[in-house]
Amino acid sequence: MPVTVNPDLQAIIDRITADMEGREDRGKVAxxxxxxxxxxxxxxxxxxxxxxGRIISAGDATTAFSIQxxxxxxxxxxxxxxxGDALWKRVGREPSGNAFNSIVQLEAEQGIPRNPFIxxxxxxxxxxxxxxxxxxxxxxxxLRFVRDLAGDxxxxxxxxxxxxxxxxxxxxxxxxxxxRSFGNIQHPVEQVLGVYFHQCAxxxxxxxxxxxxxxxxxxxxxxxTGFNVVSPTRARRINALMMMCGHYDGxxxxxxxxxxxxxxxxxxxxxxxxxxxxxxxxxxxxLNERGNSTLGSLALEKLAAATGWSIxxxxxxx
Ligand code: DON
Numbered sequence: 001m002p003v004t005v006n007p008d009l010q011a012i013i014d015r016i017t018a019d020m021e022g023r024e025d026r027g028k029v030a031x032x033x034x035x036x037x038x039x040x041x042x043x044x045x046x047x048x049x050x051x052x053g054r055i056i057s058a059g060d061a062t063t064a065f066s067i068q069x070x071x072x073x074x075x076x077x078x079x080x081x082x083x084g085d086a087l088w089k090r091v092g093r094e095p096s097g098n099a100f101n102s103i104v105q106l107e108a109e110q111g112i113p114r115n116p117f118i119x120x121x122x123x124x125x126x127x128x129x130x131x132x133x134x135x136x137x138x139x140x141x142x143l144r145f146v147r148d149l150a151g152d153x154x155x156x157x158x159x160x161x162x163x164x165x166x167x168x169x170x171x172x173x174x175x176x177x178x179x180r181s182f183g184n185i186q187h188p189v190e191q192v193l194g195v196y197f198h199q200c201a202x203x204x205x206x207x208x209x210x211x212x213x214x215x216x217x218x219x220x221x222x223x224x225t226g227f228n229v230v231s232p233t234r235a236r237r238i239n240a241l242m243m244m245c246g247h248y249d250g251x252x253x254x255x256x257x258x259x260x261x262x263x264x265x266x267x268x269x270x271x272x273x274x275x276x277x278x279x280x281x282x283x284x285x286x287l288n289e290r291g292n293s294t295l296g297s298l299a300l301e302k303l304a305a306a307t308g309w310s311i312x313x314x315x316x317x318x
Contacts, residue, residue, distance in 0.1 A: 111182025
């Protein structure tokens with residue numbers, strides 16, 4: 001199916017939202033982080049920022065939620081800006097085929113995480129962002145970066161979620177200590193985890209998240225200033241990583257069903273990028289067995305089918 005030219009996006013997402021609101025099979029809200037266990041599973045929101053500057057939304061698109069691992073896209077962007085391709089000496093770029101918080105590959109692969117989107121990889125990325133900073137400054141840098149991308153200073157970090165993660169983050173602490181034993185973490189583990197937990201605790205609405213993802217649909221360009229957030233090559237590569245690794249051991253299934261680069265989080269959010277066309281954020285807190293939003297994935301599958309936005313669809317050769 002070729003890309004649909006000028007689809008009536010509002011009608012499409014209104015229809016999808018009505019469909020999602022009637023569904024019972026929502027999956028299970030993450031309960032291993034106290035602040036997330038309290039979220040009502042009945043939420044569903046979606047927002048689309050288009051290449052020509054429109055924002056289209058439906059459902060709970062203005063309710064803030066914990067973006068969790070979606071933040072790994074923004075953290076990676078910052079870290080690449082700091083150390084460039086040297087980052088790839090410390091983090092791989094292959095799909096892991098394992099759960100997001102798995103430790104099994106780390107021993108065989110000498111403390112080098114498979115990719116920057118699994119927890120171990122994102123913890124190395126936090127370590128890179130921490131270089132030359134105090135933890136508070138690094139957290140401030142991430143917050144300012146996301147606010148600037150979204151053009152919205154109301155975005156904040158949910159301290160309650162960050163604290164809850166620090167209190168229960170035994171696995172992340174294990175991953176960080178283990179990587180430190182291989183020399184792949186350079187700062188004190190508590191500081192690195194402090195940065196990582198705060199980044200995961202960013203609270204954003206679908207509209208804010210879709211806006212923050214615009215640079216990735218615009219070949220790395222900031223939509224308001226026109227300056228490059230990252231080079232076009234780097235934007236393409238971040239999108240490629242989202243396609244291959246953005247849903248952990250569910251990445252193949254997501255590519256199969258949706259066909260759009262996407263990054264999920266255990267808060268139930270997913271950010272998707274259709275290069276040159278749209279940045280999309282969906283949120284529904286119920287998760288499937290791989291830790292990805294059940295209704296969020298389904299809604300994106302329906303959106304891709306209605307618009308022809310799968311990147312594997314026919315494009316006008318120009
Ligand atoms: O470190 C954790 O476990 C969470 N802060 C983030 C995990 C996450 O979002 C995985 N995504 N599906």
